[in-house]
Structures are given as structure tokens and as C-alpha cells.
Amino acid sequence: VQLKLPQPGAYLLTLQRDWARIEMEAEKFHKYLEHEGLTGVIQLRKDSGEADKPASERYRRYLKSLLLADGVGGDTWKHQLGHRLEIVPLADPSAVKPGGILPVQVLFESKPLADVQVAAMGRRGRKKVTIHRARTDASGRVELNIDHAGEWIVRLVYLRRCVEPEEADWESFWAAMTFQSSGRR
Numbered sequence: 001v002q003l004k005l006p007q008p009g010a011y012l013l014t015l016q017r018d019w020a021r022i023e024m025e026a027e028k029f030h031k032y033l034e035h036e037g038l039t040g041v042i043q044l045r046k047d048s049g050e051a052d053k054p055a056s057e058r059y060r061r062y063l064k065s066l067l068l069a070d071g072v073g074g075d076t077w078k079h080q081l082g083h084r085l086e087i088v089p090l091a092d093p094s095a096v097k098p099g100g101i102l103p104v105q106v107l108f109e110s111k112p113l114a115d116v117q118v119a120a121m122g123r124r125g126r127k128k129v130t131i132h133r134a135r136t137d138a139s140g141r142v143e144l145n146i147d148h149a150g151e152w153i154v155r156l157v158y159l160r161r162c163v164e165p166e167e168a169d170w171e172s173f174w175a176a177m178t179f180q181s182s183g184r185r
Contacts, residue, residue, distance in 0.1 A: 005069040010076035010094075016083060017061040021168060029055040036157040037117025037133065041170070056168040057159070062086060066179040068094055077179075084109060085173035087118070087154055093179040096146040105140045108158055108173065112140025116156055120144035122181070123151045146181050153178045 005011060024032065030051070033042050045051045062083035066076065077092050090103040102120065106113045114136055122130045132145040144154060155176040162171040 003067070005067070008070035008072040009068075010072065010074035011067045011069065012076055012079060012081070013065040013067055014081055014083075015061070015063040017063075019058045019060055019167075021056065021058045023054060023056045025054050026052050029057075033159075036159070037135070038157065038159050040115075041159050055170060057170040057172055058162060058168040059172040059174060060084070061174040061176070063176050064178075066093055066177070068180065068182075071182065080107075082110070083175065085113075085156075085158055085175040087156070087175050087177045089177070090141070093146075093152070093154075093177070094182055096181050098146070098148045098181075100146050101143045102146050102154070103141060103143050104154060104177075106136050106142070106156060106175070107140060112136075112138070113158060114138045114140055116158055118142050118144065118154060118156045120146065120152060120154050122146065122148055122153075124148055149181050151178070152181055 062085050064081060073092060073094055077089050080088055086107045088105045088107060090105060093102055096102050106116060116136050117133055118136060120132045124130060130147055134142045134144060136142045153176055157172050157174050159170055159172040162168045
């Protein structure tokens with residue numbers, strides 16, 4: 001995508017996707033749960049005798065990207081969008097120096113979401129990707145290592161039993177926030 005921004009400064013680009021549905025064989029679903037750090041769901045499937053059964057899931061995505069036109073920052077990063085699942089930075093992501101920490105808070109339905117895995121993935125050059133994972137505390141907060149300047153995505157998946165069981169077994173909410181860490185202060 002190429003955007004022509006009207007003036008220098010910080011912008012938030014946002015997207016909310018409608019429900020999509022998928023079905024997975026038991027082994028593939030289990031690997032997905034492991035990858036996303038959904039250990040509670042793994043245990044729930046074991047406890048209910050579902051670990052060896054396929055699963056259906058409906059999912060929604062909530063995406064936002066912090067853009068700096070002409071490298072000019074601002075306080076746009078502070079704006080909460082009201083997404084059902086949202087990653088809220090507690091410091092300016094674009095200003096984190098290499099080797100620094102980015103604190104974020106995860107909100108689900110405007111309330112802190114505890115004990116979910118959040119991943120920060122940064123691109124180094126064209127092929128190398130750095131990945132740091134951590135879990136949110138009781139207040140939905142987590143600190144993520146930003147070990148180099150460049151493109152970063154902070155993401156997570158929250159999964160629960162589907163509130164409309166005729167639609168799917170599970171429903172998940174995906175949130176992602178992208179930004180460019182320039183290391184400026």
C-alpha cells in the first residue's frame with residue numbers, strides 16, 4: 001500500500017475484520033494453540049476429552065499501524081481505538097531505542113486481559129526476524145524487548161469457547177500493532 005499523507009506527523013491506520021471461520025484437524029489445532037501460548041485452552045481440551053478431536057473456530061482481527069510522515073512523531077500513539085481486543089502502547093513505540101523496552105497493555109472489551117502471550121517480532125534486514133514473547137500480568141501489562149531499530153509487529157491471539165456454539169467450537173480475537181522503531185528520543 002502506498003499512502004500520501006497530507007502533512008508531516010504521526011498517523012494511526014486501523015482495520016477491523018469481520019468474522020471468518022476455519023476448521024482444523026486435532027494435531028494442527030494443538031500446534032496452533034502451542035504456538036500462540038494458549039496453554040489454558042490446551043488443558044481445557046485435555047480435561048474435556050477433546051484433545052484428539054478436530055476443532056472449528058471463528059475469528060476476528062483488529063489491526064493498527066503507527067505511521068510517521070517525514071519521521072515526525074507526536075502523541076497519536078496514545079489513542080485508544082476501542083477495538084474489542086486492543087494493544088495499547090504505554091510509551092511511544094517509535095521512540096524506543098535499540099535494547100529498550102516497550103510497555104503495552106492488552107484490553108479485551110475495554111478491560112485488562114491477564115495471562116495472555118504477547119509477541120514482539122522485529123525485522124532485521126530482509127530475512128532475519130527477532131521474536132520476543134511474554135505474558136501479561138494481572139493488569140494486562142507486559143514489557144517487550146525492542147532490541148533493534150526497524151519494523152516491528154506486536155501481536156496476540158485470545159481464544160475462548162464460542163458464545164454462539166452453533167457457529168463454532170471456539171472464537172478467537174487477533175490484535176496486532178505495527179510500527180517503525182527509529183531509536184530517536
